[in-house]
Amino acid sequence: MTCAGRAWLLLAALAVAALPVARAAKVYRWVDRQGVVHYGDSAPAANAVVGGSSRVKVIPVQAEPGAMVALRLEHDGDDYLAYADNRLAGPVQVRLSFTRSRNVVGDPLLPARATVDPRGSTLVARIGSADPANGGDFELRLDAVPGDPSARPRDFEYAYPLQGGDVQVAQGFGGGWSHQDEQNHYAVDFAAPIGTPVFAARDGTVMQVESDFDKAGLNLEKYGGRANYVRIVHDDGTMALYAHLREGGVLVRVGQRVEKGQQIGLSGNTGFTSGPHLHFAVQVNRDMRLVSIPFRMFGPRGILRFTDVSAGH
Structure with missing residues (x-):
């Protein structure tokens, strides 16, 4: 049987x-030159709308x-x-x-x-x-x-991912606020005003994005695992995560090849967060476990040194 x-x-x-992968969270409404009302998940060409692009109405939609x-x-x-x-x-x-x-x-x-x-x-x-x-x-x-569990990370010097001369670390390796688990232990939170340009710290391919989340708060159950972000996979199988971007702050698309120093987004304050910052981590898959790994980074004024505050505890 x-x-x-x-x-x-x-x-x-x-x-x-x-x-997870994001679904579109905006619906566009417009009237074409024949008077027909249209709805779509992407904005129409300006010449297809009576009155031009200014007459396109954007309808926010909550999408999981x-x-x-x-x-x-x-x-x-x-x-x-x-x-x-x-x-x-x-x-x-x-x-x-x-x-x-x-x-x-x-x-x-x-x-x-x-x-x-x-x-x-x-x-x-x-x-x-x-x-x-x-x-x-x-x-x-x-x-x-x-990630691929067979990935073998190579030693690499990452570029500072934010625009600006002063580096402000809000939380470093092993930070007690939210960097205690394997996935985020070796993450760094760079304080940055909302809208600060975010750049790729290394060449790679855009693997995942979310850009339509518009909420933030300290409720881990409600906001944990939700934030606007870009995940980029590198040629050695490691993955860089750029998280807490502002709503609509992702400037690249899934599958796009990006180069080190290329702008990929705008910083923000979305998800589980206490204030505006960029969460940056380099991660690998270790047989069904997503693990962050230490990384070297060159800042505007030289090598940045991140101390693991949990070391010895």
Whole structure:
């Protein structure tokens, strides 16, 4: 008998590390030259609107982020093929496991892990009946972490990511406010007024962005894992995170190749934050664990030295 399969996807988003993919959060309304009212998720060309671009109405829409990956099940005879579809412009690692199973088995045995190429699909496991003479059913869970676990970070001197001559560190390595977990331990918060230009600290490819979040506060449950940000994957598999950008402050698109020193956004005060700043971290995937790593950075007046304030504690 064929197994009755049900699948659901768990998205884990902790602090500002495993951030999900954003969906559009603005709707545009305009009237064309024939008097027809249009709605769309992007602004129309000015010459398509009666009265020009000034007559386009922007309607804010509250939109929750979508998942980094999608779990897709396909029939193959009496079995199911479980695929992971990566929606990011960078690699992700996934782990597929049963949350409930009756008379079914995975090949390979679950939990099973796989690395999925940028915007690619990977067959993670085949789900079949353990005893074809009896029925069965199951539920699946798919966890995802950005990055390739085989990444080998190279020593690199990062450029200071903000415009301005004075470097103000609001929180450094191991800071007690929000830099205690693995994903953010080696992050640095640079104090900066809202709207300060943000630049790529290293060449790479834009992997993830969110730009439509407009809230901030100290409620971790409400704002943790939500912020406007840019995640850039580098050629050695490391990923730089630029977070707490202002609403509409992302100036690059997913999949775009950027160069060191290129402007990618505008700083802000969104998400779990006590004030305007840029949260910068270099992260790697360590077998389904997103981990921040120490980095060297050259500032406007020379090498910046970040002390791990938790060292020895």
